[in-house]
Amino acid sequence: AVFTQTMSVWLLLAMKGWLVATLIALSARAGLARITCDDGSQSLPCCSDGSTASAGANCPDGSPPTDTCGSCTAGEATVECIKEAAGSSGFGVANPCGSIDIVDGPVFAAPPVAESSNGSLTVTLEVVPGTLDAGLYSFQARMFRYNGATAAPGPTLKFKAGDTVSVTLVNSLSADGNDATKAHNTLRLPNTTNIHTHGIHVDPATDNVYLGVEPGASHTYVYEIPSTHMPGLHWYHSHQHGASALHLMGGLVGALVIDDTNSTYVPAPVQALTSHVMVVTHVALCSCNPTRDPFRIVSYQELMSGTGDTLPLRFQAAASNTAYGGGSVLLVNGQHQPKLSLTTGAWSQFDVVNAVGDSYMEIEIRTAVNAGDTACSMVLLAIDGVYLQASRAITSFMFAAGGRASIAVMCDTSGTYYFQSYPQNRAADFEACVRGNLVTLEVSGGSGATADAPSWAAGSFESPWYLKDLRGATVTGEWTVGVEQTAIVSPAGAHLGVGADCTIPCSGRSDCASAGFDDPNQYGSCPYVPFEGHHSGAHYRHVGKLCTVEDVVIWGRGATAHPMHIHVNHFQVVSVADRRYAQYWGELGDFRDTMPAFVGASRVRYALADFGGVIIQHCHFLYHEDHGMMDRFWVG
Incomplete structure (x- = not known):
């Protein structure tokens, strides 16, 4: 008996050692996981008819199970994540997330397209639970249902400048889990949704991210697209504060395409190209x-x-x-x-x-x-x-x-x-x-000949008024934004600095610490406060004026930059202190709506000429935004 017990222990230890060695060997793959059923059993074998067999048993038709999946007979499967060794240093990782494996994927398919006709587009998007198939695995998330089909991403909405676009958002989710008592600037309200038209130049009163569509409710957004809008690629997504990160990873996104057919705001060589939308x-x-x-x-x-x-x-x-x-x-x-x-x-x-x-x-x-x-x-x-x-x-x-x-x-x-x-x-x-x-x-295929590259020179096509080169314009206002990493190591401190002088006097974690800057509010006239929300009175840390041109100087630090996004108005990049911008990102003079907050100062410029009201700016790492790295300013 003693011999038997000793051998059993030895075998268990050997198996444990093999398992640990296997997990270490597999740790080069990002985000490994084991699947365990909530009742403590292992993942169950799958049958050809889609059902599952009990452990050690045959399928209902008497045949042996064909493969293994993550389904459980009862209850939910828990995905037990295994920390990758590369992430154990506390900051950063040795390799990026993801996999370098090549799989035999499906034939490329574009999302369905809802296209305007005779100057208008009317669509209904219903938010429902659906199965998100990620190829290597699937799971249930919130998705858009359009014309009876549930998918992530949602349909591509295609329309022309000057069109009226009407989108009715129907929230068919359950109210379960929606705890409205959870604190502002925390993860909350997973079943409340809305829509943000990212990149479209429209009235912020319509593109209103303060508006939340509660479970069982609906809302119709009516967008009047300016007749002078440049054709191009944009997108829409849920922007519910507290649940934005959850909703995007779950697939509440879709493309927006402003048709370039016969537009004078598009370079001629582009008109002949076949487009493939890739969300x-x-x-x-x-x-x-x-x-x-x-x-x-x-x-x-x-x-x-x-x-x-x-x-x-x-x-x-x-x-x-x-x-x-x-x-x-x-x-x-x-x-x-x-x-x-x-x-x-x-x-x-x-x-x-x-x-x-x-x-x-x-x-x-x-x-x-x-x-x-x-x-x-x-x-x-x-x-x-x-x-x-x-x-x-x-x-x-x-x-x-x-x-x-x-x-x-x-x-x-x-x-x-x-x-x-x-x-x-x-x-x-x-x-x-x-x-x-x-x-x-x-x-x-092909004839063996190579077609000429699409090319054009500066001045060969017209830009709409709000995207004209502003580098020689008269600037009547300037304000600054500080994007400070120290403030968001704890999610409770995720916020932006906005003020007259948000200069960050250091560039990295070590030199900031050695200089004694462990609190961003030490930096001067740049208060760092969390997002105040909609119902906080009339306090704005910046007020802009219509019919003016303004500069905003974005200060950042650290090897990785927070991606700063400003709603409604694109901005032109005027100067960037960090050399990485010119090396890898773009050129001065480019227009963007999302800009990394590089080390030091980045100066961007925009024209305020048609839309007043509340304008939102935030970090587009949405876990940060959900925790308060967002602000609003007023234009009037």
Whole structure:
């Protein structure tokens, strides 16, 4: 008996050692997970008819189970995340989140399109629970239902300048888990939704993110699109304060396309290109860098727990997912690594939305994922829905969270290439990046000739008045914003500094600490306060005037920059102290609506000429925004 017990213990220890060794070996994959049923049992085998078999039993039809999934006979599956060794240092990670594996994905499919006719577009978007299929796994989240189909992303809304766009948002979610007593600037209200039209130049009274559509309620947004609006790519998403990060990762997003047909505000070479809309989303049930660093990827499960979400997760791993668990996955139009067929030598337009609230992307085309040679040719056409004054040949492009780009792509040699997020730790730390193949490009056919690249010179097309070059304009107002990392190490301190002088006198964590700047309110006339919300009286930390041009100087610090987004008005980049902007992000004179708060001062400029009211600005790492890194200013 003693011998038997000794051997049993030895075997258990050996098995434990094997398991630990296996987990360590697998830790190169971001965000690993085990699946355990709430009743304590293991994940159950799957049957060909979709049902599950009890442990050790055959399927209902008597056949053996075919594979294993994350379903449980009763109750919910718990996704137990395994911390990656690379994230154990406390700040940052050695590698970005995501996977370098290549999978045989589905044929590329664009989201359904709801297009205007005779000057108007009327759509109904219903928010319902749905199954989000991330390729390697699936889980239940909140999604848009349109024309009877539930999907993430939602439909692409396509219309023209001068159109009237009517969107009725119907919230069919349950009120369970919506605890209105939870404190402002915390994760809360997972089942209250709304819509923000990110990038569209419209009346802020319509694009009203203060308005929350409660469970069982509906609201109709009516957008009057200015007749002078530049055509381009934008997007819409839920912007419910306290639940924004949860909703974006769950898929409450969609593309907005302002039609460029026959517009004088579009460069002529663009009109001939075939467009492929690519709405990129990021899902992660497990965090690959679970440190206290403010830029870590916050997992969907953490967001559920924080908001008090009671919607069942219903996690189910794909049959091929034997090691990856619930880690970071990049999706394009809701597909995992779809395959897009291109013609050799022909140019196509990729309209890409980084529809995320937690990470940067660095886009490249290569012969392998996270390696290989650069391949194909790319021409940058537009940033954040604004066409460049002159076309720009590129080999890579950095996307901020919420950013967009229109890129012309041509491969002159037949073959297979990978349009991928390939972060190289040169424009943002790996802690804020996700790597992985986005779209597999299958290039073939063609006449053997290579078409001319779409190109144009400055002055060859007209820009609408609100996007004219402002670098020579008379500036009548200036204010500053401080984006300070120290203030958000604890989520309770997530806020912006706004005032006459938000100069940050240090550039990194160590030199700020050695200089004694451990409290951002030591910096002078720049109070750091959390977002006050809508019902806080008439106090605004900045007031702008219509019919003027203003500068805002954005101060930041640290290797990773908070992506700052301003609603309603695009701004022009006038100067940036941090050399990384010119190296990797863009050029002075570009218009954007989302701008990283680089180390030191970044000066941007905008015209206030048509829309007054409350304008929102916030960090587009939405976990920060949900905790108060948001502010409002008044234009009148």
